[in-house]
Amino acid sequence: MSAPDFATVTADDLVTGEGVALDLPAASLGLRLASGLIDLVVTIVSFVVIYILLVVAALLLRDEAAVGAAVVLATITGLLAIPTTLETLTRGRSLGKLALGLRTVRDDGGAISFHHALVRSLIGVVEIYAFWGAPAFLAIMVSNRGKRLGDFAAGTYVVRDRVPLRLPLPPQMPPPLAAWARRADLAALPTGTALAVRQFLSRLATLDPASRERVARGLLVDVLPHVAPAPPPNAPPEYVLMAIVAERRERDLARLRRDDALRTRLLERTPTARRSGT
Numbered sequence: 001m002s003a004p005d006f007a008t009v010t011a012d013d014l015v016t017g018e019g020v021a022l023d024l025p026a027a028s029l030g031l032r033l034a035s036g037l038i039d040l041v042v043t044i045v046s047f048v049v050i051y052i053l054l055v056v057a058a059l060l061l062r063d064e065a066a067v068g069a070a071v072v073l074a075t076i077t078g079l080l081a082i083p084t085t086l087e088t089l090t091r092g093r094s095l096g097k098l099a100l101g102l103r104t105v106r107d108d109g110g111a112i113s114f115h116h117a118l119v120r121s122l123i124g125v126v127e128i129y130a131f132w133g134a135p136a137f138l139a140i141m142v143s144n145r146g147k148r149l150g151d152f153a154a155g156t157y158v159v160r161d162r163v164p165l166r167l168p169l170p171p172q173m174p175p176p177l178a179a180w181a182r183r184a185d186l187a188a189l190p191t192g193t194a195l196a197v198r199q200f201l202s203r204l205a206t207l208d209p210a211s212r213e214r215v216a217r218g219l220l221v222d223v224l225p226h227v228a229p230a231p232p233p234n235a236p237p238e239y240v241l242m243a244i245v246a247e248r249r250e251r252d253l254a255r256l257r258r259d260d261a262l263r264t265r266l267l268e269r270t271p272t273a274r275r276s277g278t
Helices: 029-060 064-089 095-100 114-130 134-142 149-154 175-183 191-202 209-226 237-277
Strands: 013-015 021-023 102-106 156-160
Touching: 029 064, 029 095, 029 102, 029 134, 029 156, 064 114, 095 102, 102 114, 114 134, 114 149, 134 149, 149 156, 175 237, 191 209, 191 237, 209 237
Parallel strands: none
Antiparallel strands: 013 021, 102 156
8 A cells, every 4th residue: 555545536535625535426326227117107207297188179179280299298308308307407317316315516516507407307208219219228328427428418427415424533643743833834736645634644644664664665755746845854744634634724813704704804894884974
């Protein structure tokens, strides 16, 4: 195990400004197929009901053109309008996805809009209904995110929405390094380096002493150019990393408190200034 092992960000990770990777796991092929089957049954039932109602109404009018229009309208409503509207209103959830805890999101992890839902439905009519789902199945098989052709066109993918988010406890300040950390100038770490340090600190208990020492020294080489002055020469590398992360967290919290206090004072002064002006 080496330092680069802790610097890996997968395609499903969204990295926050604090270097924390939030995992949005893509739905498996089995879940996609089960969800798709539920949606297929719902769509077919909706199409048949709408088709019967519209065709019966057209037959009552004794107009052959109305019958043809009813067929087209039923197809558009059942296969396109209803799925698009449902995914737009539920922010990426169809009935099948709701049942299995799935959700469609943008490639950046955000909620989809009407445009994304419409593109997915348009491509879905071709790849699912026109070709019996074969293109969608093959695309999901070869995609590392399980994306069908509609997802590639819309820039979306399907994630498991019921996976609990577990964040590790933040590292605590080692008392022997507290005074040094308070005086140190700590520049912002590159995203990859910050993520690697946090991953390493969260896995300390799972590493043997030799691996901990080796990985900590490798990470410290990447971190020291962003810290001044250098830490005490005899300080254990993992303690130095803990001190840097803990101090950065305390400084960020203090900055947020100052910003909040300033915002509160400004909001309190604004009504007073208005009353004095009147």
